[in-house]
Amino acid sequence: MAPADAFTLLFVTAGAILFLAGTLGLLRFPDTLSRLHALSKADNLGLGLIVIGLLPQCDSVTAGLKLVCVWLLAQLSAATASQLIAGAVYRRKSGP
Amino acid sequence: MTLLLDLALVAWLLALALHIARVRDDRNAIVAFIGFGLLLGLGWTRLASLDVALTEAAIGGGVTGVLLLRAEAHLRPGKASGASVSHGGKTLAAIACAMVAAGLALAVLAFPSPAPTLAPAAATALPSTGLGNPVTAVLLAYRALDTLLEKVVLILALIGVWSLAPDHLWGGAPSLRPDVVPEPLAYLAQTLPPFGVLIAVYMFWVGADAPGGTFQGGTVLAAMWLLVMLARLRPAPETRRRSVRLVLIGGPTLFLAIGFLGFAMAGGFLAYPESIAKPLIVGIEAALTLSIAATLGLLVAGPAQTAPGR
Structure with a gap:
């Protein structure tokens, strides 16, 4: 196996395991905030690892850059969504 | 391996569709419907129809989802008095949907191979x-x-x-x-x-x-x-x-x-x-x-x- 393929296999597998762990946490954790924590870990780190793993497979530098952009955009949207949900939980707890 | 992925995708789509039809809470159904649009986009990707996949994710999941969510938010205040579909009506709709699905399946299966194109x-x-x-x-x-x-x-x-x-x-x-x-x-x-x-x-x-x-x-x-x-x-x-x-x-x-x-x-x-x-x-x-x-x-x-x- 070429070293590039071994690298891809290693990182994508690690990313997939993180997604699995995150999903498990999302289903099993007791309250909204811990579930959010599990979800954003999977989104950020899991997707990041998969993107890093796929980088050696890109044909061109621009294709790699596009992958990194996908990860950055997913980071931005995941972070915002988590903050919004956490804010809603906080407001509901403290009452209007 | 890809067959396994496709079968999982189909099973997931069917389960989600059933969930959307059965769940009582409207907002829950709409959120599931948005997820359904994204999954369907994945399905179109597997069929190598990237244009359709992009449109499905954007329109089927995104815009339709937002439209439905806004409609639901408008309807909520008066929902307690709103009449819901009766049991008979639901059965009728289910039978009609099943017949349309069966008809489509028959039409697709009846294509000569290779299909006219x-x-x-x-x-x-x-x-x-x-x-x-x-x-x-x-x-x-x-x-x-x-x-x-x-x-x-x-x-x-x-x-x-x-x-x-x-x-x-x-x-x-x-x-x-x-x-x-x-x-x-x-x-x-x-x-x-x-x-x-x-x-x-x-x-x-x-x-x-x-x-x-x-x-x-x-x-x-x-x-x-x-x-x-x-x-x-x-x-x-x-x-x-x-x-x-x-x-x-x-x-x-x-x-x-x-x-x-x-x-x-x-x-x-x-x-x-x-x-x-x-x-x-x-x-x-x-x-x-x-x-x-x-x-x-x-x-x-x-x-x-x-x-x-x-």
């Missing part, structure tokens, strides 16, 4: 349009009439939404009226639009040669506009404004005008002279992208809720 003809004629993406060629050259009518239908839908406004509010501005604008939302609405606009322009531009196009680009533009309106960075425009209406009808009008010019230049309605087919198509697509973005954004924004200013 126009794909080779579409591919051979591709050079005469100057395009590289056969889907765009079908949409804007071979079956341009269908596409034109589709865009007109979108505008009719918007007129339908607008006409829900009472007379004295006609021509006023719709309002997205969030109770509070959380800080992260305002931050996102300031950060994301430049990138979103870039991505939308890119999607429209590569649509000539690769998966992408007017609908996908237009939806992304509409999403960015809605984000800005939702974060209250810019108010929704008054629906009587001339510039708003010009953008709305600009795309279909240009399409129609070039269609009629086809009589003079290429001997038929919606025919393009071969030498300038590509610039004409790209021009129409640019205008259509803006029109679609404006129409979808205003569809979500809803009917006018404040009286027009003097």
Whole structure:
């Protein structure tokens, strides 16, 4: 196996395991905030690892850059969504 | 291995569809429906139909989801008194749906193998349009009439939404009226639009040669506009404004005008002279992208809720 393929296999597998762990946490954790924590870990780190793993497979530098952009955009949207949900939980707890 | 993935995808889609049909809470069903649109997009990707996948994710998941969520929020106050569909009605709907599904399945299975196809003809004629993406060629050259009518239908839908406004509010501005604008939302609405606009322009531009196009680009533009309106960075425009209406009808009008010019230049309605087919198509697509973005954004924004200013 070429070293590039071994690298891809290693990182994508690690990313997939993180997604699995995150999903498990999302289903099993007791309250909204811990579930959010599990979800954003999977989104950020899991997707990041998969993107890093796929980088050696890109044909061109621009294709790699596009992958990194996908990860950055997913980071931005995941972070915002988590903050919004956490804010809603906080407001509901403290009452209007 | 890929068979396993496909089977899992199909099982997932069926389970989600069943969940949407059975769940009692409307909002729960709508959120599941948005997920269903994204999953269906994955399904289209597996069928190598990237154009359809992008449209399904953008329209089926995104825009329809937001429209349904807003409709549900409007209906909620009066829901307790609202009549729900009776058991018999549900059974009837289920039987009708099952019959349609069975009929479609029979029709698909009855195709001779290989199925009759126009794909080779579409591919051979591709050079005469100057395009590289056969889907765009079908949409804007071979079956341009269908596409034109589709865009007109979108505008009719918007007129339908607008006409829900009472007379004295006609021509006023719709309002997205969030109770509070959380800080992260305002931050996102300031950060994301430049990138979103870039991505939308890119999607429209590569649509000539690769998966992408007017609908996908237009939806992304509409999403960015809605984000800005939702974060209250810019108010929704008054629906009587001339510039708003010009953008709305600009795309279909240009399409129609070039269609009629086809009589003079290429001997038929919606025919393009071969030498300038590509610039004409790209021009129409640019205008259509803006029109679609404006129409979808205003569809979500809803009917006018404040009286027009003097």
